[in-house]
Amino acid sequence: MSEDKESFNPFDPTGMFKEMRDTNIDAWAKMMGKAVQTDVYAESTGRMLDAWLSSSTPVRKMLDKSMSQALANLKMPSSDDITRLAERLTNIEMRLDDLDAKLDTFLSKLSDGRSE
Amino acid sequence: MNDTQNGQVEIPSFSDISEGWHDLARNTQTFNRLLNTDASIAQTPKELIWTLNKAKLYRYVPVRPREERHATPLLLVFAIMNRPHVLDLRPGHSFAEYMLDKGYDLYLLDWGEPGPEDKNLDFDDYTLEYLPRVIRKLKAVSGSNEFSILGWCLGALISTLYASLRPDDGLRNLILLTAPLDFSDKKSSGFIRWTSDPNFKPESIVEAFGNVPGEMIDSGAKMLKPIENFIGTYTMLWDNIESTKRTDAWHAMNTWVRDIIPMAGAAYQQLINEFYKENKLVEGRLKIRGERVDLSRLTANLFNVIAESDHITPPCQSEGIMDLVGSEDKELFRVRGGHIGIMAGSGAEKNTWPHLDGWLAPRSQQTGEG
Incomplete structure (x- = not known):
């Protein structure tokens, strides 16, 4: 004011x-x-x-x-059990992310090869 | 009840009193609403392009056609113990909006809110597990092998670690805002005096809570300037309660301040022990995933921004790295203002943002590698 x-x-x-x-x-x-x-x-x-x-x-x-x-x-299940499960899920998510990256690289190389 | 010209006191009429009560009631209502509701913040359109655990990578929807955009994409990396919405505070006063308008292909990393299962996340994880994946995705989406990073506060610390450990990963430009890196001055302002006391044991906090509660971090930050944060901000709001422009700005900032999140326990412990207490980064003794962090390997173009009145990261904690980094193109830039104010305050649009754009734009043009 x-x-x-x-x-x-x-x-x-x-x-x-x-x-x-x-x-x-x-x-x-x-x-x-x-x-x-x-x-x-x-x-x-x-x-x-x-x-x-x-x-x-x-x-x-x-x-x-x-x-x-x-x-x-x-x-x-206790909160510790759920925490451990969540940690495992994060690890799986990381592996999936790695696979996703490898797939991207593979597809990119494949498309480069085709264009040549 | 105003003094008249001849010094006599004028008795207010019934309608004056009624109007006064009406104003008081309305202003009190506005005050309560501003304190207890959330403003609409982070409104600039963006799309989610990647997630991992709680972390999310967004790409802001470009507002310039491709041919008018800079070739090098820009990644915004904010701190891990606050939401990044302060970078996109409100329409008409948003750094994200400003940079989009200047033609940047803009990405935002939101670290997310750590849960109990994330208590073991530390700077090793943020630097070498999360950030490289974010960058991988950014490169895939933008189609550019080169990129810039703007890191703020602990986001600047993580960006510095990454830039030193992975100098060949395509990082072209690094902007650091209020980066806490050098903790050699144990008597400077900020948290360092508290954390240097032997009675302060981060291990006990982490053992008790797992993650450090957001309320604890928030209270600590506010106690650095107790009068300003616990009294001054509210008296200032009341003084400006009839100015919509000012109350809107206050409301947006308060919404961001109130949205507190915990900090991963292991990261907190590492921050206090290895950075604040032992100053390992600047002394060249810091190891991330077994790799020594050598600041001389940081070769990206560097723009190091310091807030002159920063009470959270005092300037001495950012200045010291200028002689240690390997960058040939480096500049230290001082801005008047505080830790958050330099980027989100009313003067940011004139005093900070144009300088960031002015430095970054010529360094974001197409190169042979892009």
Whole structure:
């Protein structure tokens, strides 16, 4: 809402604070930009991430294991089974792509031979 | 409630108040719509010509007759952790549309969204398994043995690896945009300070999630400029809420930003360890599928574009390779702007795209080998 700075519009919620905001936002941006590029920030973020992952990963693994066990008991495929199947499909797709390329080369040579 | 000329405050009429509430309600509705809906992006007509796993190769439908087109086709290779739609943001402001109009036979590689089965994909796979197949198809469809590549961000990294490992494969021109290649300055801005900390362990992230969640990558990128990304972008939208031109541009960009995808776990781990931490590429120690990547073998014509205010790939990460590559025809080009802004911002059409075309067009003419 590009209001004239001189005027005050009570129906523009950000307009009431616009001048203050415009004055300060650049300073905040610079300050925060510098803060996240300090070694202290890098270290604390790394530590927090590490702590979160090392505490949550065992729980997640336990849940995955029990889910896989439950699905196996129900004779149903687990996400790992589906993942393995998808990997095999990708491999088949690659072999098909190779065959496609060889066929292209063969047809191209055949057509070159005919034109000669 | 405006000040009158003699300094007295004028009391607003009932109709002024009513109109004000009406405007506020309408603007709030527009604001919510722009935040929570998707704009129509990537609208330039293209046809799918090849797929492998999640990767897709598209050919944009040419708008110029064959005799007016450049002889050398151009392949666009974007990063692996974002959608490539930013190259074709919206009608009237699309790099793809612009290059088609300039007569290029244009191809786009979309790496796709990796699933759990793709967690072991790494740069070796992207460089020597996927890209050569894409190029094989591009050559077959275009009928040209020579081609150009424009790689952006990690797409530029993959393109550089490919250009160094397969210099005789027909790559004539290589355009790199904001390419993260040289990580020798561990104190520069961007992610490098965070990834250099010993507490930052990509292995733990990959072990926990398989692929790195898109939300994690997105938050990390936004935290590099927290005020701008979490506050500034929304205040700017509100300030311009009555300008359709500006809100349309914001909406398109926000649609692209919101469409986040995960990054293959092995590629992420390799990026952090072998590139960011160990700087193997520039130091000549990087091996892809057992082959050492020697930048001096990169002999294609090179146009290396740097965004001067890039906070994701600071200029020092791109500049260093100019002395290492074997290209005789090479140029470093600086553009004012940020990582994405130089190609998708409002000034891209004047400040970046014409320079890319200006460099590439004379190098895309017919040669004996084409």
